Amino acid sequence: MIDLHYWTTPNGHKITIFLEEAGLPYKIVPVNIGKGEQFKTDFLAVAPNNRIPAIVDHDPPDGGKPISVFESGAILFYLANKTGKFISKDxxxxxxxxxxxxxxxxxxxxxxxxxxxxxxxxxxxxxxxxxxxxxxxxxxxxxxxxxxxxxxxxxxxxxxxxxxxxxxxxxxxxxxxxxxxxxxxxxxxxxxxxRDAVKRAYAKAKEVNPNPGGIRTPEERAILFGQTAKSVEQAVTR
Ligand SMILES: N[C@@H](CCC(=O)N[C@@H](CS)C(=O)NCC(=O)O)C(=O)O
Missing domain, CATH: 1.20.1050.10 (Glutathione S-transferase Yfyf (Class Pi); Chain A, domain 2)
Structure with missing residues (x-):
């Protein structure tokens, strides 16, 4: 099983698209970035850059302990290597x-x-x-x-x-x-x-966040646009 730490943004959609295309079982862990959930300790443990998406694969190809991956490009590359899908062997x-x-x-x-x-x-x-x-x-x-x-x-x-x-x-x-x-x-x-998988990925986004549409409130603006090194420092000590 893969835990997908996710919010309903373009970088999040990349990974639901892959998972739906490959038919891999996954569980969404919502990280509402407008509410500052990207600064929670549990999330930072898998995503030190306080950005979604991130995954934890509980069944990694080497059979070892769970592996966590952050950065959407790295996640796509990891999943392609894991499954042998959507990247050529040539x-x-x-x-x-x-x-x-x-x-x-x-x-x-x-x-x-x-x-x-x-x-x-x-x-x-x-x-x-x-x-x-x-x-x-x-x-x-x-x-x-x-x-x-x-x-x-x-x-x-x-x-x-x-x-x-x-x-x-x-x-x-x-x-x-x-x-x-x-x-x-x-x-x-x-x-x-x-593509059906892409339709499913976007439908999943609606389930997780039925009311998307960007950053609306002063609180959301402060969380998303007021970040400095201090935000990261404070987050790890929370
Ligand atoms: N390079 C990163 C960028 C991820 C990113 O910017 N994620 C945004 C949502 S699309 C985010 O989590 N923002 C939270 C924040 O700004 O605190 C990736 O591709 O994974």
């Missing part, structure tokens, strides 16, 4: 999936996250920051669109690279992008959306 293909997984983790996720912050949450509208991140997300969409012009999925076959990127393209409107400008990306998005 070295060249495998490296494509890994490169695109890293690309999502280092590029699309952080840039779209920063756009979200400056475009939707920052108390002042700073045109330079908004333009910078909207343009960078636009460029990254262009990179994916070009990549998908002559192949179905980012690494050729459907893989963990697609599972990492898909939840970050679903909210394209909120990222001030127009999916119609990216026809290959649009086709890819629709193909993944049509």
């Amino acid at each position: 070295m060249r293909q495998r490296m494509q999936a890994i490169a695109w997984l890293f690309w999502q983790m280092a590029g699309l996720g952080p840039m779209a996250g920063q756009y979200n912050h400056f475009g939707h949450y920052a108390p002042e509208k700073i045109p330079y920051a908004i333009d910078r991140y909207r343009n960078e997300v636009n460029r990254l969409y262009g990179v994916m669109n070009k990549r998908l012009a002559d192949r179905d999925y980012l690494a050729g076959e459907y893989s963990i690279a697609d599972m990492a990127s898909y939840p970050w393209v679903v909210p394209w409107e909120r990222q001030a992008q127009n999916i119609a400008d990216f026809p290959h990306l649009k086709r890819w998005l629709e193909a993944i959306a049509a």
